[in-house]
Amino acid sequence: xxxxxxxxxxxxxxxxxxxxxxxxVTAGICRWLARQGVKVAPFKAQNMSxxxxxxxxxxxxxxxxxxQAQAARVEPTALMNPVLLKPGSDRSSQVVLLGKPVGEMxxxxxxxxxxxxxxxxxxxxxxxxxxHGGRQEQLLGVVTDCLEQLRGTYDAVICEGAGSPAEINxxxxxxxxxxxxxxARFPVVVVGxxxxxxxxxxxxxxxxxLSPQDQSLIAGYMVNxxxxxxxxxxxxxxxxxxxxxxxxxxxxxxxHGLGIDEEDGLRVSLRGAVRESVVAPPVGEDVLxxxxxxxxxxxxxxxxxxxxxxxxxxxxxxDRAEELADADLVVVPGTRGTVKALEWLRERGLADALxxxxxxxxxxxxxxxGFQVLGEHIEDEVESRAGSVDGLGLLPVRIRFxxxxxxxxxxxxxxxxxVDGYEIHHGVAEVLGGEPFLxxxxxxxxxxxxxxxSLESDGFRRAFLREVAAAAGxxxxxxxxTSFSSLREEQLDxxxxxxxxxxxxxxxxxxxxxxxxxxxxxxxPGAP
Numbered sequence: 158x159x160x161x162x163x164x165x166x167x168x169x170x171x172x173x174x175x176x177x178x179x180x181x182v183t184a185g186i187c188r189w190l191a192r193q194g195v196k197v198a199p200f201k202a203q204n205m206s207x208x209x210x211x212x213x214x215x216x217x218x219x220x221x222x223x224x225q226a227q228a229a230r231v232e233p234t235a236l237m238n239p240v241l242l243k244p245g246s247d248r249s250s251q252v253v254l255l256g257k258p259v260g261e262m263x264x265x266x267x268x269x270x271x272x273x274x275x276x277x278x279x280x281x282x283x284x285x286x287x288x289h290g291g292r293q294e295q296l297l298g299v300v301t302d303c304l305e306q307l308r309g310t311y312d313a314v315i316c317e318g319a320g321s322p323a324e325i326n327x328x329x330x331x332x333x334x335x336x337x338x339x340x341a342r343f344p345v346v347v348v349g350x351x352x353x354x355x356x357x358x359x360x361x362x363x364x365x366x367l368s369p370q371d372q373s374l375i376a377g378y379m380v381n382x383x384x385x386x387x388x389x390x391x392x393x394x395x396x397x398x399x400x401x402x403x404x405x406x407x408x409x410x411x412x413h414g415l416g417i418d419e420e421d422g423l424r425v426s427l428r429g430a431v432r433e434s435v436v437a438p439p440v441g442e443d444v445l446x447x448x449x450x451x452x453x454x455x456x457x458x459x460x461x462x463x464x465x466x467x468x469x470x471x472x473x474x475x476d477r478a479e480e481l482a483d484a485d486l487v488v489v490p491g492t493r494g495t496v497k498a499l500e501w502l503r504e505r506g507l508a509d510a511l512x513x514x515x516x517x518x519x520x521x522x523x524x525x526x527g528f529q530v531l532g533e534h535i536e537d538e539v540e541s542r543a544g545s546v547d548g549l550g551l552l553p554v555r556i557r558f559x560x561x562x563x564x565x566x567x568x569x570x571x572x573x574x575x576v577d578g579y580e581i582h583h584g585v586a587e588v589l590g591g592e593p594f595l596x597x598x599x600x601x602x603x604x605x606x607x608x609x610x611s612l613e614s615d616g617f618r619r620a621f622l623r624e625v626a627a628a629a630g631x632x633x634x635x636x637x638x639t640s641f642s643s644l645r646e647e648q649l650d651x652x653x654x655x656x657x658x659x660x661x662x663x664x665x666x667x668x669x670x671x672x673x674x675x676x677x678x679x680x681x682p683g684a685p
Contacts, residue, residue, distance in 0.1 A: 216256020407660030439469025489527030
């Protein structure tokens with residue numbers, strides 16, 4: 158296809174369930190189109206995730222959309238994820254609108270119940286007024302405006318839905334599935350995870366629970382995570398077409414090690430690829446064992462992906478003190494609830510285990526909320542409203558929570574190497590001693606920083622791992638040629654390969670260019 162091709166349309170990738178593979182398929186389509194010379198952008202109207210990213214203009218968006226932008230080979234912007242919900246409990250979330258936090262809101266209020274308006278935060282952007290009264294549907298104009306701006310700039314926009322479009326209790330206020338598809342007149346491909354079973358029933362039921370207007374946009378289906386001989390599936394797909402009048406646009410095989418930035422699953426995205434590799438044994442004589450404390454409301458756990466990408470580094474998440482015993486490095490990761498994480502560490506005996514490690518000179522790294530936990534004192538009237546709380550006292554740092562959120566993309570040096578990162582936090586650190594370490598400090602074998610993503614800087618990661626290995630007494634040697642950015646590109650190319658090799662790309666192009674086929678049949682009973 159010529160790079161001058163103007164598709165002028167888009168597509169919504171929906172799913173029969175959460176984690177059906179929408180993010181993977183969206184990224185794969187973006188990478189495949191970019192290879193064809195199409196200027197393409199990803200879009201997710203509303204995301205709920207504790208894994209977020211800071212764009213160059215200082216906007217906070219979901220990491221999944223930042224990853225999809227990389228798949229599309231474009232710079233991520235706030236337009237690609239205008240609404241981000243960051244859970245702070247089972248019942249409330251921080252609402253991030255156009256990249257800036259505008260308040261906390263209950264789920265009942267946000268999804269259109271009679272709940273309260275958002276509690277505002279200073280520095281809220283003007284669209285925050287749309288949250289008054291807690292009505293999600295009032296944001297539809299904001300997200301459609303963002304989508305139209307992308308459509309005016311790019312040849313095609315590939316949208317990702319959320320959950321399932323057949324969540325009939327939420328349809329009236331939906332702005333991320335059929336709500337945005339209806340507003341943009343985009344065709345919809347529904348992805349189903351066959352590894353869970355029941356995929357044909359899920360396709361049929363998802364369609365049959367939609368209104369006639371919504372059903373008219375459901376162009377067809379895509380099977381994800383299939384294992385075995387596709388010919389065995391073909392009779393079912395033919396029967397599904399007879400029942401629904403809709404085609405299956407691809408059967409994507411199950412692939413190990415397809416690592417992408419997660420929304421909320423507890424998984425290290427590149428770990429599987431490294432563990433399964435038969436060509437990347439440890440360079441030195443020993444491996445390094447990394448234990449990541451699985452604190453409540455853990456955020457940006459993708460920080461440890463770069464460690465897991467190193468040959469000979471084994472990363473696992475832990476929630477018991479005894480699991481720290483054989484770890485060469487313990488990471489206390491970011492969290493949306495610093496005080497809650499501190500209480501959790503103390504309740505489970507992990508805090509005492511961290512204190513023993515520090516006393517023994519064994520390595521500990523705190524990132525963002527984890528850095529705050531390691532400090533001497535926390536003053537929090539914003540996130541937990543707990544007031545004055547003593548930290549673990551492992552670093553000479555005092556934390557004061559501010560209503561204004563820090564959203565930055567810093568660069569610097571540490572351990573003699575260049576480092577890039579990004580910051581997302583309300584806590585402001587006053588560093589009172591120790592050796593400088595990025596924006597934080599180091600005392601002995603305990604390091605702390607607010608910088609997410611620093612370990613993706615290859616030279617710095619190797620230098621840090623050499624320090625860890627020396628402190629742990631391990632004969633571990635970092636690989637001299639591991640490039641995290643190259644590994645990530647390989648993963649994205651694998652996603653593009655899945656679409657190119659296993660999807661009906663001609664038909665997908667037709668949908669993007671011309672919309673859903675005319676005359677698609679209605680499946681009763683439709684929406685109640």
